[in-house]
Amino acid sequence: MSQNKYDVIIVGGGISGCAVAWKLARYNIDVLLLEKDPDVATGTTKANTAIIHAGYNADPEKQKGRLNNKGNIQIKQIVKDLNIPFEEIGSLVVGMEGDNLSVLDELLEKGKRNGVEGLEIVDKEWLLREEPHINKDVVAALWAPTAGIITPWEFALAMAQNAVANGVDIQLETEVLDVYTDNGKVTGVKTNKGDYQADYVVNAAGLYADDVAKMVGVEKIEIHPRKGEYYIYDHAKDFEINHVLFPIPTKISKGIVCTPTVEDNLLIGPTSDFVDSKEDLATSREGLDHVFEGAKKMFPDLTLQDTIRVFAGLRAADKTEDFVIEAADTVDGFVNVAGIQSPGLSSAPAIADLAAEILEDLGLTLEEKKDVIETREEPVRFYEMSNEERAKYVEKNKKYGKIICRCETVSYKEILDAIHGPVGARTVNAVKRRTRAGAGRCQGGFCGPRVTQILADELGIDTTEVRLEKNNSKIVEHKIKGLLGSKVIDNA
Ligand SMILES: Cc1cc2nc3c(=O)[nH]c(=O)nc-3n(C[C@H](O)[C@H](O)[C@H](O)COP(=O)(O)OP(=O)(O)OC[C@H]3O[C@@H](n4cnc5c(N)ncnc54)[C@H](O)[C@@H]3O)c2cc1C
Structure with a gap:
C-alpha cells in the first residue's frame, strides 16, 4: 500500500501539529506532517486572541492547567530562537464595582498551584496609572506579568519551518481519510494523495480530531465547535492600551478581552457560543454587539471607528472541556492531541513534550540528533x-x-x-x-x-x-485586460 515509510505521521498542521513536528525533528526518526489545507495554521490557529496566557485560569487537575505555565516558560526561549514576534506585556483580570472580587483571589491561588510566578493583586491606583483610559469603576485586578502576545500563525509557521530544516517532511493539501492497522497496531494512513506507512500516528486534527480518532475506533472524543467573534482595529490609531485586559471570567469563557496585538492593532473579543458546523466562521450582528458592549465596559470611550475587520474562530472543545492528550486504548501506536481549545497556543511546546513522552512510552526510540538547527533566520520585515x-x-x-x-x-x-x-x-x-x-x-x-x-x-x-485560502476559494473568475492577465509586476 505504501508510497513512503515514516516512523511518525502527524495529522494536522495547526500549532499543535507543528509543535509536535518541531519537537520530534530533534530526534533520529523520520517524521511526516500531513495537512489537508494549502498552508499550515489555517484552522483555529489563525483566528484566536493571540495571547500567551500566564496559566492561572485552568484547574491544576486538568491537562490545561498543568501544561499552560510549562508552555509559557518554554515559549520565551522559542520566540528568541525562531524569531517570532512576541511581547511579554502581562495580563490583568479586572474587577469593577459590583463584580465578585473573590474570583481574583481564587485565580491567584489557582495560578500559584499551577506554578505561575509574579502573580499579585493590584489596586485601583496601580490600574489607573498603568491603563489611563480604563473605566474609572475599576477596583482591583489580578496582575500576571508573565503573559504575552504573539503572532499565532507565525508561531506555527516558524515551528514548521524549523522542523523542515531539521528533516521533517510536510505535505500540504493532503487529507488523512483513514488510518490503517494490522493486528491492533497502526501501520499507516490513507490520504487523498495516496498511502503512507508509519508505526505511529499523532492526531492533531483540531476541530476534526474526533473524526480522525474514530478512524481507529476511539469514540470518547466529542468535539463541539464553540465560536468566538472579534473586531480588530487599525494600528494607525494609538489606543494606549498597555496590557491584556480580561474581565472577571465565567465558567466557560474568559470574557471579552481588550488587547493590543504584536502589530499594534487593538483586538476585542471573543464571544463564546456553541455552533453546529465545524466550518461556521460567520460573524453576526448579535455576536459583534456583545463584543463591543463588553469592550466598552473596560474602555467607556471606545467607538467602532477605526475597526478594519471582523472575524471568528472556533474552539475545538471536547465534552470534557479539557485537552485530551493520550494514547488510544483501541490500537497501539496512535496518540490523540485533541480538544486543544484555549490555552492551546500557550501550551503548545508542553503539549509537544507530552506527546513525545507518550510516543516513547509506546516504544518509539527518541535518540537526539547531533546537529539540530535551533534557530530560524528572521524574515525581512520592511514595515x-x-x-x-x-x-x-x-x-x-x-x-x-x-x-x-x-x-x-x-x-x-x-x-x-x-x-x-x-x-x-x-x-x-x-x-x-x-x-x-x-x-x-x-x-x-x-x-x-x-x-x-x-x-x-x-x-x-x-x-x-489562484486561491484566497482553501478549497475552491478562487478569486478571479475572468481576466480583465490591464488589471489581471497582463504582468503587473514586470522588470522588477
Ligand atoms: C476564539 C478563540 C480564542 C482563543 N484564544 C487563545 C489565546 O489567546 N491563547 C491561547 O493559548 N489559545 C487560544 N485559543 C486556542 C488556540 O487557538 C487553539 O488551542 C489552537 O490554535 C489549536 O491548535 P490545533 O493545532 O490543535 O488546531 P488547528 O489550528 O485547528 O489545526 C488543526 C489542523 O488539522 C487539519 N486537519 C483536520 N483534519 C485533517 C485531516 N483529516 N487530514 C489532514 N489535516 C487535517 C486542519 O486543516 C487544521 O489545519 C483560542 C481559540 C479560539 C477559537
Missing part, C-alpha cells in the same frame, strides 16, 4: 524598519524598492521570499500571514490583485487558479 534601513535593503536588491502593500509597507521581494521560502505560500492569505500584505486598513483592496498576479507568475499558474 518595522526606518527609511534608512529600507534604503540599505533596496541598494542590495531593487525588488525591495517596489512596495506592493502600501498600508503595511510590504515589498515585492518579501512576497517572493514568502512564496519561495521553506513551507512556501501558495495562496493570497498565506502571503498575508507571512508578510502582512493585505492586513492593513484597506484589507487587500489595493494589493490583493497584485499579490494574486505575483502568485500566478511565481507558481506558474493562471490568475484564475
Whole structure:
C-alpha cells in the first residue's frame, strides 16, 4: 500500500501539529506532517486572541492547567530562537464595582498551584496609572506579568519551518481519510494523495480530531465547535492600551478581552457560543454587539471607528472541556492531541513534550540528533524598519524598492521570499500571514490583485487558479485586460 515509510505521521498542521513536528525533528526518526489545507495554521490557529496566557485560569487537575505555565516558560526561549514576534506585556483580570472580587483571589491561588510566578493583586491606583483610559469603576485586578502576545500563525509557521530544516517532511493539501492497522497496531494512513506507512500516528486534527480518532475506533472524543467573534482595529490609531485586559471570567469563557496585538492593532473579543458546523466562521450582528458592549465596559470611550475587520474562530472543545492528550486504548501506536481549545497556543511546546513522552512510552526510540538547527533566520520585515534601513535593503536588491502593500509597507521581494521560502505560500492569505500584505486598513483592496498576479507568475499558474485560502476559494473568475492577465509586476 505504501508510497513512503515514516516512523511518525502527524495529522494536522495547526500549532499543535507543528509543535509536535518541531519537537520530534530533534530526534533520529523520520517524521511526516500531513495537512489537508494549502498552508499550515489555517484552522483555529489563525483566528484566536493571540495571547500567551500566564496559566492561572485552568484547574491544576486538568491537562490545561498543568501544561499552560510549562508552555509559557518554554515559549520565551522559542520566540528568541525562531524569531517570532512576541511581547511579554502581562495580563490583568479586572474587577469593577459590583463584580465578585473573590474570583481574583481564587485565580491567584489557582495560578500559584499551577506554578505561575509574579502573580499579585493590584489596586485601583496601580490600574489607573498603568491603563489611563480604563473605566474609572475599576477596583482591583489580578496582575500576571508573565503573559504575552504573539503572532499565532507565525508561531506555527516558524515551528514548521524549523522542523523542515531539521528533516521533517510536510505535505500540504493532503487529507488523512483513514488510518490503517494490522493486528491492533497502526501501520499507516490513507490520504487523498495516496498511502503512507508509519508505526505511529499523532492526531492533531483540531476541530476534526474526533473524526480522525474514530478512524481507529476511539469514540470518547466529542468535539463541539464553540465560536468566538472579534473586531480588530487599525494600528494607525494609538489606543494606549498597555496590557491584556480580561474581565472577571465565567465558567466557560474568559470574557471579552481588550488587547493590543504584536502589530499594534487593538483586538476585542471573543464571544463564546456553541455552533453546529465545524466550518461556521460567520460573524453576526448579535455576536459583534456583545463584543463591543463588553469592550466598552473596560474602555467607556471606545467607538467602532477605526475597526478594519471582523472575524471568528472556533474552539475545538471536547465534552470534557479539557485537552485530551493520550494514547488510544483501541490500537497501539496512535496518540490523540485533541480538544486543544484555549490555552492551546500557550501550551503548545508542553503539549509537544507530552506527546513525545507518550510516543516513547509506546516504544518509539527518541535518540537526539547531533546537529539540530535551533534557530530560524528572521524574515525581512520592511514595515518595522526606518527609511534608512529600507534604503540599505533596496541598494542590495531593487525588488525591495517596489512596495506592493502600501498600508503595511510590504515589498515585492518579501512576497517572493514568502512564496519561495521553506513551507512556501501558495495562496493570497498565506502571503498575508507571512508578510502582512493585505492586513492593513484597506484589507487587500489595493494589493490583493497584485499579490494574486505575483502568485500566478511565481507558481506558474493562471490568475484564475489562484486561491484566497482553501478549497475552491478562487478569486478571479475572468481576466480583465490591464488589471489581471497582463504582468503587473514586470522588470522588477
Ligand atoms: C476564539 C478563540 C480564542 C482563543 N484564544 C487563545 C489565546 O489567546 N491563547 C491561547 O493559548 N489559545 C487560544 N485559543 C486556542 C488556540 O487557538 C487553539 O488551542 C489552537 O490554535 C489549536 O491548535 P490545533 O493545532 O490543535 O488546531 P488547528 O489550528 O485547528 O489545526 C488543526 C489542523 O488539522 C487539519 N486537519 C483536520 N483534519 C485533517 C485531516 N483529516 N487530514 C489532514 N489535516 C487535517 C486542519 O486543516 C487544521 O489545519 C483560542 C481559540 C479560539 C477559537
